[in-house]
Amino acid sequence: MTTVFGAACLAELAICAALLIRVALGPTVSDRIVAVNTMSTQITLAVLLFAAWADRTIYLDVAIWLASFSYLATIVWSRYLERGLL
Amino acid sequence: MSIAATVLIALGLAVSVSGAVGILRMPDVYLRIQASTKNVTLGALPVLAGLVVAKGFFTPYTGRALIIAVLLLVMNPIASHALARAAYKARVPMWKEWKDQ
Helix, strand or coil, rough: CCCHHHHHHHHHHHHHHHHHHHHHCCHHHHHHHHHHHHHHHHHHHHHHHHHHHHCCCCCCHHHHHHHHHHHHHHHHHHHHHHHHHC | HHHHHHHHHHHHHHHHHHHHHHHCCCCCHHHHHHHHHHHHHHHHHHHHHHHHHHCCCCCHHHHHHHHHHHHHHHHHHHHHHHHHHHHHHHHCCCCCCCCCC
16 A cells, blocks of 8 residues: 555656646746646645555645645735736 | 445545546636636545545544635635636637637
C-alpha cells in the first residue's frame, strides 16, 4: 500500500509538471491563473499522499492549510483583473 | 480493502490527468476553466476516499480528508466563477471559431 501512495504522489507531481507548460505558454494572465489554481489542488493531494506514504500525520495539517488558502490567490487575482485594484 | 483503495486512487489520478490534458489542449481560457474545475473536483474526491479506505475510518486521516473535501466542493466553483467573470470583464478574447459572443 505504501508503494501505491508513493507512486500516486509522484504522479500528482508529474501532473503539476505538465501544468507548468501552460503556466509558461499561457497567452493571457487568466490562463496562468487557471493552471496555478489546478496545480495548487494537485499539490494538496500530493501532500496528503506523501503524509500517507511517510506515515506522518503532521503533514495533513499542511494539506489543510494549502486547501484553505490557495483559493485566496485566485480570488484576489480575479478581483484585480476585474476592477484594476485590489 | 487495499484493492479498493488502489482502484479509487487510480480513478482519481485518471480524472486529474484528463483535466491536465484539457488545460493543455483547450484553445481558450473559458474552455480551460471548464476543463479545470470539474475534473479537479472529481479527481480529488476519489483520492480522498481512497486514503480513508486505505488508512481506516478511525484515524486522523478521516477528519482531515472530510475538511479538505468540503473546502474543495465549496471553494473550487467560487474561484472558477470569479475567474471566468474577471476574464470576461477584462475582455480576454474568445476562441476565434466561436461565433456567438
